[in-house]
Amino acid sequence: MTKNMPLPTGAAVRVEQLTRTYDVGGQLVHAVAGVDASFPYGTFTAVMGPSGSGKSTLLQTAAGLDRPTSGRVFVGDTELSRLSETALTRLRRTKIGFVFQMFNLIGALSVEENISLPLRLSGARPDRRWLAEVVERVGVAGLLHRRPAELSGGQQQRVAIARALAIRPEVVFADEPTGALDGETASSVLALLKSMVDDHGQTIIMVTHDPVAASYADRVVVLADGRIVADTPQPGIDRIAAQLTTLGRVQRGSVAVA
Ligand code: ADP
Ligand code: MG
8 A cells, every 4th residue: 555545444453342361270361351442544553551461462363363262353354253274374464464572583594585485475476666665664685695593683673574564464463573672773663663654554553561662653552451441542652651650550450541
């Protein structure tokens, strides 16, 4: 999509009464406990909340990397639970980019091979111009022939972002993409993600602990105990920090954050 094309109406991702329960030695953990949320096309959402509040589980179920225990997930008009494993894999490979906190690059492949792997797996014809633009923008053009072990953490995360963007996904899910980066590298990665939304109409859902990172988003959703406890358009950094502080103080189950 380019900025001159109208964005599709409706939601790029929508979850309805989403739950994901884990059975840990007979004890049920309600990682996501009934979440309703809609992420319109061309928006950048930050997902925040204490450790263990269900952020990663929400992202993984919404991205089709994990099946919900109950509830529904829509990517565009497609409801994921209706898809076979094969169809789900195909949808992930064509429409969804995922950036993991720990990069998950393949050590035996070069940077170039890592970036083009999702394209090869999807069977799509590589769009050389787009790949060149992505590589340029994430700043890894000079690193294409290196192996991941020969890169710094920041460089590896840039490669992981390029890999996620290579297929021109409609939706990018990023789980603490700047958590392992220094401040300067983090801000360049965040600026890149924001420009994907502003210039290419992509939809980004990003988990972060950092109020500064969240301030790049145009909406902040806060989770606590597997539920959404705040959903705020364009809060400033101060407001985000205040919400998180409040959340840290209140008792489990009695959270009320405007
Ligand atoms: P966050 O990303 O907000 O830190 P997670 O989604 O990783 O939270 O985890 C939410 C809850 O689910 C936590 O209590 C965590 O221990 C639990 N959990 C996450 N993944 C698993 C798993 N694979 N097996 C068992 N419990 C899990
Ligand atoms: Mg997590």
